[in-house]
Amino acid sequence: MKHLIAPSLLASDFGKLNEEIQLVNDSEADWLHFDVMDGHFVPNISFGFPILKAAKAVCTKPIDVHLMISNPELYVQRYIDAGADVVTVHVEACPHLHRVLQMIHEGGAKAGVALNPHTSVSSIEHVLEDLDLICLMSVNPGFGGQKFIYQTIPKIRELKARLVERNLNCHIEIDGGVGLQNAEQILKAGATVLVAGSAVFRSDNPRETIKELKHCLDDTILA
Ligand code: DX5
Numbered sequence: 121m122k123h124l125i126a127p128s129l130l131a132s133d134f135g136k137l138n139e140e141i142q143l144v145n146d147s148e149a150d151w152l153h154f155d156v157m158d159g160h161f162v163p164n165i166s167f168g169f170p171i172l173k174a175a176k177a178v179c180t181k182p183i184d185v186h187l188m189i190s191n192p193e194l195y196v197q198r199y200i201d202a203g204a205d206v207v208t209v210h211v212e213a214c215p216h217l218h219r220v221l222q223m224i225h226e227g228g229a230k231a232g233v234a235l236n237p238h239t240s241v242s243s244i245e246h247v248l249e250d251l252d253l254i255c256l257m258s259v260n261p262g263f264g265g266q267k268f269i270y271q272t273i274p275k276i277r278e279l280k281a282r283l284v285e286r287n288l289n290c291h292i293e294i295d296g297g298v299g300l301q302n303a304e305q306i307l308k309a310g311a312t313v314l315v316a317g318s319a320v321f322r323s324d325n326p327r328e329t330i331k332e333l334k335h336c337l338d339d340t341i342l343a
């Protein structure tokens with residue numbers, strides 16, 4: 121299956137959210153990535169339910185909600201009601217991760233878990249069967265526009281090997297510092313979803329950048 125592209129709304133111009141989402145609608149993007157930060161789990165605050173609801177009214181693609189918040193179990197249902205198609209919680213914020221994943225599925229959304237750069241793949245060993253997506257953070261969460269942490273590459277390979285071994289086809293999503301300069305390497309390591317904020321919205325031609333990210337492996341095959 122071809123990899124998916126999920127532009128991150130965090131890097132868009134908030135003064136024209138409708139146009140920015142329209143741009144994603146009219147592009148080859150597969151999902152819209154929506155970053156929720158609470159000022160507690162991460163040292164930054166982004167957007168909440170009303171903005172998600174407004175985005176959902178305009179967006180024609182599935183919305184991939186990344187909850188960088190403490191106690192996500194208190195809010196997952198409200199994010200699903202506001203329009204989340206995929207809900208990703210952080211393993212570091214969930215002492216009862218299995219229960220939270222069940223809540224997400226019961227609420228009717230796909231369930232994901234995100235791992236901070238220092239968190240080992242083995243931390244989710246016993247919930248792999250319960251996941252639709254694993255997000256490996258390739259920056260420390262909280263801010264867009266940071267530099268990709270290259271130790272993520274062997275981590276992707278390690279996770280991919282575990283999924284293959286157990287015959288699971290859960291998505292591997294990479295979030296942070298992703299762009300045309302490293303997309304090919306990330307995908308070859310085994311990633312299936314690329315989140316890209318600044319690389320897309322700070323580009324001179326966001327639609328074209330999305331297209332290039334979507335097809336960056338095709339050229340390799342032709343070359
Ligand atoms: C970071 C967020 C990312 C962010 C990525 O905490 O989870 O989704 O928007 O932005 P870039 O692609 O600019 O690193």
Ligand code: ZN
Pocket residue numbers: 128153154155186295315
């Ligand atoms: Zn994110």
